[in-house]
Amino acid sequence: MFPYDEASWSVVDGAMFMGWGSALPGISTAIAAIICVVVLVIGHRSEMEKAKAFDK
Amino acid sequence: MEQQIADLAAKLAELEAASVAAAVTNTMFAETFYYLTIPLMILIHAGFLAYEMGASRLKNVLSSGVKNILAFAFVIPTFYFFGWWIYWGLPTGITGSAGPAGISGAEYANSIAWGWGDAAQYMGPNIADQASGVFFGAFALFAATTASIMSGAVIERIQTIGFIILAVVLGSFAWVVAAAWGWHADGWLVTQWGLHDFGAAGLVHAVAGFFALGVLINLGPRIGKFNADGTANHIPGHNMPLTVVGLMLIIVGFWGFLMACVIVPGEAWSWFGDKASTIYGTPITLSALSFNILMAISGGIIGSWLFTRDPFWMMSGALAGIISTASGLDIYFPAMAFIIAFSAGVILKPCADFLERRGIDDAVGAVTVHGTIGLYGLIMLGVWGSGFPALGGAAGEVPTINLIGQIVGAAVFFLLGFVPGFGCSWILNKLGMLRVPKGAELVGMDRVKVPAEGYPEWGGDAGIKPAHPAE
Numbered sequence: 001m002f003p004y005d006e007a008s009w010s011v012v013d014g015a016m017f018m019g020w021g022s023a024l025p026g027i028s029t030a031i032a033a034i035i036c037v038v039v040l041v042i043g044h045r046s047e048m049e050k051a052k053a054f055d056k
Numbered sequence: 057m058e059q060q061i062a063d064l065a066a067k068l069a070e071l072e073a074a075s076v077a078a079a080v081t082n083t084m085f086a087e088t089f090y091y092l093t094i095p096l097m098i099l100i101h102a103g104f105l106a107y108e109m110g111a112s113r114l115k116n117v118l119s120s121g122v123k124n125i126l127a128f129a130f131v132i133p134t135f136y137f138f139g140w141w142i143y144w145g146l147p148t149g150i151t152g153s154a155g156p157a158g159i160s161g162a163e164y165a166n167s168i169a170w171g172w173g174d175a176a177q178y179m180g181p182n183i184a185d186q187a188s189g190v191f192f193g194a195f196a197l198f199a200a201t202t203a204s205i206m207s208g209a210v211i212e213r214i215q216t217i218g219f220i221i222l223a224v225v226l227g228s229f230a231w232v233v234a235a236a237w238g239w240h241a242d243g244w245l246v247t248q249w250g251l252h253d254f255g256a257a258g259l260v261h262a263v264a265g266f267f268a269l270g271v272l273i274n275l276g277p278r279i280g281k282f283n284a285d286g287t288a289n290h291i292p293g294h295n296m297p298l299t300v301v302g303l304m305l306i307i308v309g310f311w312g313f314l315m316a317c318v319i320v321p322g323e324a325w326s327w328f329g330d331k332a333s334t335i336y337g338t339p340i341t342l343s344a345l346s347f348n349i350l351m352a353i354s355g356g357i358i359g360s361w362l363f364t365r366d367p368f369w370m371m372s373g374a375l376a377g378i379i380s381t382a383s384g385l386d387i388y389f390p391a392m393a394f395i396i397a398f399s400a401g402v403i404l405k406p407c408a409d410f411l412e413r414r415g416i417d418d419a420v421g422a423v424t425v426h427g428t429i430g431l432y433g434l435i436m437l438g439v440w441g442s443g444f445p446a447l448g449g450a451a452g453e454v455p456t457i458n459l460i461g462q463i464v465g466a467a468v469f470f471l472l473g474f475v476p477g478f479g480c481s482w483i484l485n486k487l488g489m490l491r492v493p494k495g496a497e498l499v500g501m502d503r504v505k506v507p508a509e510g511y512p513e514w515g516g517d518a519g520i521k522p523a524h525p526a527e
Contacts, residue, residue: 002443008450009338016339017389018440028391032355035398039362 082322083186089320090190096312097197099305101128104204106302108211109510111293111420115500116212117510123211123219127203130220131227135199136179139228140192141169143235147242155242187325194316198235198260201313203227205264206477208420210271212278212291213497216505218489222480226267230476234259234469241337241447250446250455251465254334255314255382257433258465263473265427269416270477274485277417279497288412291419296368303371307353310378314345314385327448337448340386348385348393352377355394359401372421373401376429383462384437387444396436400429427473431466438462 003020004011019025105124112120145165148155152162168178168188178188203223210219238245238259245251253259282288293299318340319326319333327333334340356377360369377397381388388396408424416423438459446461447454455461484490491497496504 001441002445002456006450007443007445007456009445009448010450012339017344017387018384018392018444019389025389025391028389028395032351032391032394032398035355035395036358039358042362 079322086320086323086326087186087190090187090194090316093312093316094190094193094197097194097201097309097316100197100201100309100313101204103302103305103307103309104208106305107299107420108208108302110295110298110300110302111208112211113291113500114294114510114514115502117294117502118506118508119216119501119504120211122506123214123216124204124207126216126220127207127223127227128200130224131200131203132196134224134228135196135232136171136192137228139199139232140179140195141165142229142232143195143240144169146233146236147240147244149237149244155240155247157241160236160240160242187323195235198256198313198316199227199231202231202260202264202267205261205422205426206268206271209268209418209422210275211419212501213491214275215484215489215492218481218484218491221484221489222267222271222477225476225480226264226473230267230472231260231263234263234472237468238465239335241335245461245465245468246336246446247455249461249464250458251461252336252437252441252444252446252457253383253434253465254336254340254386255317255378257379257382257430258469260430261379261382261426262430262434262466262469265423265425265430266470266473267477268418268473269411269423269427270474270479271481272416272418272423273478274481275490277415278419279494281417282415286413286415288417300367300371303368303375307371307374307378310375311349314349314378314382315342318342318345333448334386336446338386338445339448344386347390348381348388349378351390351394352381352385352397355397356380356401356404359398360404361401363402364405369405369421372425373404376400376404376425379426379429380433380436382430383433384441387441392440396433396440400432403432404429427470431470434462434466434469435459 001018003015003017017025019028101124105121108120108124109117144160145152145162147160154161154164166175168175170176171179178185179192182188203226206223206226207219235256237243238251238253239256240246243251278291280289281291317335319335321328321331321333327337328339331339332341353374354377356373356375357370360373360376364370377400380396380400381393385393404421404424407428408418408421411418411423418424437457438461441457442459444457445454446457481490492501492504502510
């Protein structure tokens with residue numbers, strides 16, 4: 001996963017994170033964003049269910 | 057001609073003066089950089105203090121605090137007496153031989169890390185040495201952090217002196233051996249296995265967490281924690297808001313902790329003249345830390361909130377987020393750090409429940425948050441970071457990060473924590489120095505150990521016979 005052809009720190013002159021130059025950063029950003037949205041949806045649903053229980 | 061030579065000489069003198077001034081400024085910056093990490097890391101202890109006291113019942117609130125404060129007070133001098141020597145003396149193994157980087161081995165440690173003889177010049181005020189004291193200070197605070205991690209797990213039933221002995225073994229010996237082996241350019245786990253643990257997920261958190269597990273097995277659960285059928289009762293602390301704020305303070309302190317893991321450039325002892333590095337001599341930036349720590353905190357909180365909705369576990373999730381990514385904070389992409397931290401937040405409570413079902417009463421979840429998640433973080437880096445050179449240099453010349461190396465490191469750190477924790481607490485138990493007597497535990501340890509009350513205007517519950525042993 002080293003982002004340069006030669007696995008050496010001496011050739012690194014810029015981005016040095018895992019997956020730089022591949023689709024991985026974009027994919028992981030998309031997954032992170034989806035996690036945030038899904039958690040909000042699940043959280044809202046379960047919270048509303050509990051809140052409704054007190055209306056009865 | 058003579059005038060030109062005079063002008064050139066003057067310019068040369070100006071440049072030399074500027075160069076000296078720049079060197080002085082850099083040295084002052086380097087010294088200040090590490091100096092400031094120390095008060096930041098003391099916030100970790102402020103946090104653990106609040107966290108433990110909040111998690112204690114009213115009858116034990118001050119004794120929990122006293123225990124935590126004493127751990128700090130005893131780990132610092134013992135780390136000065138011999139812990140600092142262990143870090144420099146044992147990287148290549150217990151033989152104390154010198155490593156390839158030339159900054160390890162018994163002979164080297166003898167020359168810089170004893171408080172007597174010639175070595176003492178590096179262990180006290182010295183106008184020509186602006187590095188040793190601040191490095192020592194940062195490492196001493198790492199040491200005290202390990203003791204604080206164990207401290208929370210054992211509240212409300214441990215003897216003070218027995219606890220201090222355990223804190224010293226952990227803070228000034230066990231984790232220091234782990235740091236020498238896995239957090240030093242000559243460490244054998246690094247040079248032979250390619251271990252990478254930039255932010256000490258394994259060598260601080262996992263060692264401390266599994267040391268606590270070893271102690272908890274011998275210490276046993278608090279009275280009333282488990283029913284006859286083995287089911288567990290929840291023993292709530294007296295002040296959840298204090299606990300949650302304490303956890304937030306620990307998060308603040310971890311910025312100092314992780315800052316102290318960076319080697320600044322431009323000094324004789326720096327890896328680079330122009331850029332910061334990790335302790336392994338690989339490049340890093342504070343911006344990398346900023347991106348990844350923030351994303352990891354967020355991921356951990358979100359993951360924990362999803363399944364618990366409990367602020368205690370949410371803030372523990374924030375810690376778990378940092379710990380799960382700590383090994384690779386220098387090279388993770390921020391969104392990856394978020395995803396790994398989120399997964400750590402999700403598994404946190406089930407892992408704690410797993411331990412509880414096996415009769416382990418970890419009052420604050422320290423074994424899970426620091427131990428289990430620390431090992432999880434080490435292994436996650438092996439999964440995602442394989443192929444990165446583990447030391448400054450190129451693959452082939454130096455080892456690369458790899459899954460097997462990370463697993464070996466995880467196993468070594470588990471053993472370095474669990475074995476001394478179990479062994480020492482077993483001995484203390486046999487000597488009658490581990491657990492307070494039953495009567496003292498029931499009446500509350502503040503009444504036994506502390507000549508003060510936590511909340512005198514409220515009265516205390518220390519003198520009240522509990523309706524249920526878990527109260």
